[in-house]
Amino acid sequence: MPPSDSAPVRWRKSSRSGANDSNCVEVAGLSDALAVRDSKDPDGPTLLFTRHAWSSFVADLRRC
Template sequence: MTSSDLTNVTWRKSTRSSANGSDCVEVAELSSALAVRDSKDPGGPALRFGRGAWSSFVVGLRRGLRG
């Protein structure tokens, strides 16, 4: 997915991003999916995930952080 496909979405920065802004991931909610991009390259590519896939990804991350 290219940045031109996502010109009218609102991006929000991850709360896990570093304080100096060098390690930042941004997420945008779409009608039936979520898009993820590197905030250092806002004109670059974005990954698109279905809501179910994103939910599974987040659950897996949380389990990994606890273990």
């Protein structure tokens, strides 16, 4: 996580994921962005998106 974000990061999975399902992405809200990671590799790379970019992505998914 970016060092400028000092609050603890709370990762969450989709409510459609099963409790033991590890084939998911997890999302965490940061102060000025959203972080996304692979639930199978929580210490691996993290993608950061602006809130606007994430909202546009989700809106596009809903149109599919």
